[in-house]
Amino acid sequence: MSASDHRAARDGFRWDEVDLLAYKETGAAPFRAVTRQILFADPVLSCELRYFEVAPGGHTTLERHAHAHGVTILTGRGRCLVGETIHEIGPHDLVTVPPWTWHQFRAAAAEKLGFLCMVNVERDRPALPTDQELADLRRDPAIAAFLDGRAA
Numbered sequence: 001m002s003a004s005d006h007r008a009a010r011d012g013f014r015w016d017e018v019d020l021l022a023y024k025e026t027g028a029a030p031f032r033a034v035t036r037q038i039l040f041a042d043p044v045l046s047c048e049l050r051y052f053e054v055a056p057g058g059h060t061t062l063e064r065h066a067h068a069h070g071v072t073i074l075t076g077r078g079r080c081l082v083g084e085t086i087h088e089i090g091p092h093d094l095v096t097v098p099p100w101t102w103h104q105f106r107a108a109a110a111e112k113l114g115f116l117c118m119v120n121v122e123r124d125r126p127a128l129p130t131d132q133e134l135a136d137l138r139r140d141p142a143i144a145a146f147l148d149g150r151a152a
């Protein structure tokens, strides 16, 4: 048995032998207060499982791409935008992000949001909205409020 067959959980959603990483390169895309841990990335699997943690009031990048995501909320509360729909999310909820669908996860103002995200190993780079695409999304007042971190 190799050491990595079992990696024990530690307090605060940390695991043995799992590095705490920056969410993305700084300046690569707009985001706020997010960390990333890669839990499973074995080459024999064609997917990766990552744990992301968004600090209170933080958010992931608004993006879309050809690959899909399967997300399981582990801890905390917040909201997510998938396509043109905003969902309230909490522990153990499941969120599917289909290909080429705008998505963003936002932690509640006073609560962090931690979630598992399953993704293909071979995947395209996320695309950010153009000014026109952002304007189109913001035409819906609920989406504009979501993107501004305001209550709808």
Ligand code: MN
Pocket (backbone or CB within 6 Å): 063, 064, 065, 069, 103, 126
């Ligand atoms: Mn994504």
